[in-house]
Every structure is written in structure tokens, then in C-alpha cells.
Amino acid sequence: MTKRNTPQRRHAILALLDQQGEVSVDELAKAFATSEVTIRKDLTALEKNGLLLRRYGGAVPMPQELIGEVSQPVSSYKLAIARAAVGCIREHARIIIDSGSTTATMIPELGHKPGLVVMTNSLNVANALRELEHEPVLLMTGGTWDPHSESFQGQVAEQVLRSYDFDQLFIGADGIDLQRGTTTFNELLGLSRVMAEVAREVIVLAESDKVGRRIPNLELPWSSIDTLITDERLAPEAREQLAARGIKLICASID
Numbered sequence: 001m002t003k004r005n006t007p008q009r010r011h012a013i014l015a016l017l018d019q020q021g022e023v024s025v026d027e028l029a030k031a032f033a034t035s036e037v038t039i040r041k042d043l044t045a046l047e048k049n050g051l052l053l054r055r056y057g058g059a060v061p062m063p064q065e066l067i068g069e070v071s072q073p074v075s076s077y078k079l080a081i082a083r084a085a086v087g088c089i090r091e092h093a094r095i096i097i098d099s100g101s102t103t104a105t106m107i108p109e110l111g112h113k114p115g116l117v118v119m120t121n122s123l124n125v126a127n128a129l130r131e132l133e134h135e136p137v138l139l140m141t142g143g144t145w146d147p148h149s150e151s152f153q154g155q156v157a158e159q160v161l162r163s164y165d166f167d168q169l170f171i172g173a174d175g176i177d178l179q180r181g182t183t184t185f186n187e188l189l190g191l192s193r194v195m196a197e198v199a200r201e202v203i204v205l206a207e208s209d210k211v212g213r214r215i216p217n218l219e220l221p222w223s224s225i226d227t228l229i230t231d232e233r234l235a236p237e238a239r240e241q242l243a244a245r246g247i248k249l250i251c252a253s254i255d
Contacts, residue, residue, distance in 0.1 A: 175213030
């Protein structure tokens with residue numbers, strides 16, 4: 001197949017994925033006469049837009065249960081959760097904000113909190129913080145850039161985090177397992193756990209439709225989590241189970 005420009009190539013990648021059910025980086029690089037680096041960038045961009053799901057060495061179609069969520073990345077519930085999270089932050093606090101769409105939604109509200117020190121592993125979060133009128137002191141983890149999560153990961157990032165202590169960690173989740181804790185598609189789990197270790201309070205932000213979602217990778221066990229901020233749609237039985245585990249639960253309202 002002849003080399004195409006970026007939009008055409010990405011459209012063709014989706015067509016192949018629809019036909020085959022999965023694609024590999026090696027296969028796509030040969031098919032489009034381009035580099036594997038270029039193909040990985042294509043897959044990352046398509047995943048960011050909710051059109052496929054990355055897997056080691058390639059990609060698979062986006063699971064049907066996730067398609068509705070990615071079509072509305074900034075829902076009214078997510079905004080309500082972000083506002084509730086910012087309401088938990090004291091002035092002059094030292095906080096960590098992990099990468100993720102829900103945690104990033106907090107940023108516009110942080111300009112009302114003077115004297116903050118904010119550590120992040122996300123360039124998106126860092127750039128948004130720099131746009132605030134009252135910009136907090138910004139710390140970056142550094143480390144190895146992971147295009148899948150669009151964040152810095154690895155041992156360098158972990159070492160930097162362990163050099164500080166923080167009042168609160170704000171972290172999202174791909175899923176909430178009521179028995180185990182937060183779960184994720186990402187297999188890079190080390191940095192999240194170090195973040196939790198160096199923070200006095202670990203606050204998870206997740207919309208209620210993520211509760212009960214079955215995802216294999218355990219990120220943070222309930223023993224490492226203090227607070228879950230979700231939305232008012234959370235089922236009563238889930239609220240009871242969380243209360244039994246001693247988790248502080250905040251169900252944000254969109255009103």
C-alpha cells in the first residue's frame with residue numbers, strides 16, 4: 001500500500017481494525033510503508049479519541065461498554081466530581097495530581113486556592129496549571145515518557161516523588177472493583193503506588209458508571225485509599241459496601 005497522509009492513514013487503520021478485529025504495529029508499518037514510531041503515534045491519537053484500545057504491539061477495537069464514556073469526555077458528572085475534589089483542598093496545601101481526564105478537570109478551579117504546591121507527572125496538567133491567574137508552585141516528576149498514558153513513569157519519577165511528602169493525592173481510575181480497589185488498563189502501576197505512599201490522604205475521582213467495571217490490573221487496593229469522590233448516581237448497595245470498608249464517600253451532585 002502506498003504511503004498516505006496522516007488523516008487518510010488513520011482512517012485506513014480503523015478500516016483494517018474493523019475488518020480484522022486486531023492490528024499489529026509491525027503489520028501496519030509494512031502496509032503503509034512508514035515507521036513503527038509513526039504507527040504508534042497514530043494508535044495513540046486514535047485511542048485518545050476513543051476509536052480503539054492499545055494493546056502490547058498493536059491495538060484492538062474499543063470495548064462497547066467504554067464507547068459511551070469516551071464520546072463525552074467532560075460530562076456534567078465529571079465536572080461536579082472535580083468541583084467536589086477542589087473543595088477538599090486547603091489553602092497552601094501540597095498536592096499531587098495524577099494524569100487523567102477527570103483529574104485534569106480540576107485545574108480551572110485551582111486558581112481560587114492560594115499558595116498551592118502541585119506535583120504532577122502529566123504535561124497536560126502542568127500546562128493547564130501554568131495558565132491559571134494565580135499559578136501554584138509547579139513540580140514535575142520527570143522520568144520516562146509513556147505515550148499510552150501521556151505521562152511520565154519509571155524509576156526516576158518514583159525517586160523524585162519519594163524526595164517529598166504531600167497532603168493529598170488526586171488520582172483517577174479506569175474501574176472501581178468493590179472487592180479489590182481501583183483498576184486500570186495500564187500495566188505501569190509503580191508510580192501510582194508511590195504517589196499513594198507519599199501522600200497523607202489518597203483521593204480517587206471516578207464517575208459512578210466505573211464502579212463494578214471488570215478490569216484485570218489492580219492499581220490501588222482499598223487499604224491505600226482514604227476517599228472516593230463519585231457522583232450521585234452511585235447505587236445504594238455500592239455505597240454500603242464502601243462505607244463498610246471505612247472509605248470516606250463523596251457523591252457529587254450536578255445541581
